[in-house]
Amino acid sequence: MGDVKFGRVHLLLIVVLFSICILPSATISQSMVVTDPIKYPLPSWPALCVLNGSFKVVIRAPSSATKWLFSITHNTINVKYDIGSFNGFYNSSSGLWTFYLQVPSNALEGLYSLRVSYVADGASYVYTQPKCVYVFKTYPGYLLIAHVSDTHLPYGADVIARAIYELNLIRPTIIVHTGDLADIDVIASAWDYAWSILFNGSSKIPILVIPGNHDHSGDDAANY
Template sequence: MKAKTILTILVLTVVLFSIISFAVPKIKLRSVREVVEYPRPSLPEVVVWNGELLVKVNASQNAKNWIGYIENEHCSYKLELTSSDYREGLWFLAFKIPDKIPPLLYDLRLEFYDGEEKSHIQPRSVRVLKDWPEKLAIGHITDIHLPGGAQVYARCVYELNLIRPHIIIATGDIVDVDTIRSAWQYYFFLSQFLKTPIFLLPGNHDHAGDDAKNYQKFATPLYWYTIMGPYMIAAIDTRSDGFATVEELEWLDQVLSEHPDKVKILAFHHPIIDYPGGEIKVDPENVEQIKNKMYPSWAENLEEAGLLLKTVIEHDVRLMLAGHIHRDSIAIIND
C-alpha cells in the first residue's frame, strides 16, 4: 500500500511539473508592427499563384534595395518586386507570387537598405493558395481567455490543423487581461503550430488593463478589413462597452460601399442578436421592435444597433461572426 501511495505521488508530481512547464513558454515578445505594418501574424495576407502580395513597411523615405522572400521550414522563394511607393509615412511594396509553389502558410522575409543593411522576418503572415475557393471554409473560434485557456487553445490548434479550413477568425477575448505578459507568450507559442492563417479582433477583455494597447502592439488594429479575391472580411471593435461607435460604423459603411461586388463577412465580439435559432425580420429604421432579441449592450444603444443593422442589410453582408456569450447561437436575418 505504501509503495502504491509513493508511486501515485510521483506520477502526480510529474503531471503537475509538466503543466507548470507548459505554462511558462519562453517567448520573447516584440511588436508585430516594429518593421512590417502589414501583413501581420494575426492579420495575414492571403494570395494566389501569380497574384500580388501587398506589404507596408515602417522605414525611412530613403530606404531602398527591397528584396522579399516567403519561406517556411520546407522551402524559400524569392519574390519579384513589381512596385514600391512611399506615402503616409510608410513604404507600400507589391510583390508577385510565383506559380506552382506549395499552397502553404509562409513567413515573410524582407531585406533592404535603410542607412544599413536590414533583414526582418514577419512570421506566419502570408498564406498562398493555388486559386480562390468557390466556397470559403472558416474556422471560427472565440473567447480563448489566455493564459487560463491555454490548454483549451492548444487542443483547438491541434483540431484546426486536422480540419484545415482556409482561414481562422478569432472573435475577441484573446487574452483575459491585456497586461498579463504570459497571456501573449501563450498566444505566440501555441499559434506557431497552426497550419492555417488566423485573423484576430479585440473583445472587452483585450481592452482590460491598458485599453488594448498591448493588443494593438501584438495583434491587429482595433478595426480592419481585408480582401481575399471574391471575399471581403471586415472586423469592428465593440470595446469594453459592448457596442461599436457611430464613427466606426460609418467607417464600416464606407469600406463596404467601396467593394460592392465582394461576398462580405463581418466579425465583432459582442453579438448584436442574442436569439438562438430561427429567422428574424429586421426593419433597420425601427430596430426597437426586436430589442428583446438583442444582446443587452446593443439593446441599450439603439442608434448604434440600428446603424449596424442598416449597414449589414444595405450592403448584403452574408455572414456575421461574434463571440462573448460562450455558447452557440445561430440566427438568420431577413432571409
C-alpha cells in the same frame, strides 16, 4: 461543434466559452507598445493570395531605403521563394512604404513567413514576419471558417492548444478568433503563449484575430 451552411460559405463553429470562478495567480507585467516595422501583413491579419497574384506589404522605413529584397518561406516544408517582381512607393505623410509583391507561379499552396530586407544610410535591415501570407492555387469556391472565441489566456491554454491540434486535422480555410484572446491585457504570459501557439507554433492555417474587451481594456490594444 457544428457545420452550418450559409449559401457558399460553410461556417465551422468552434466556440470556446468557459467561466472562471477561482482565478489562479498570474504574473502581471507593465504593458509595452509593439513597434514592429512591418505593419501589414500580420500573423493576426494575414495576406491571402493566389499563384501569379499579388499581395500588399506595408512597412515603416526611411525614405532613403534602397536595395529592397523580399522572400517567403513555407512553414511546413521549409521551401523559400525569392520575390523578384514587385513595385512600391513611399508616403512622406505616414512614413510608410507600400509594396505589391507578385507570388511566384511555382509556389506551393500553404502558409508562409515573410522576410524583408533593405539598405538605408549605410546600414542593412532585415525583418521577418511569421505566418502572415497564405497562398492558394486558386481562390476557393467556398470558405470553411473555424470560429474560436473567449479563450481568456493564460487560463484557456489547454483548450486552445487542443483546438489548434484538431483544426490542423479538419483543415478549414481560415481560423477567426473573435475576441477575449487574453483574460487581462497586461498578463505577459497570456500574450507570450498566444504568440507561441497561434502565430509561431503548430498552426498550419491562417488566423485572423479581432480584439475583445478583455484584450484592450487597459491600453487600447497596444499589446495586440
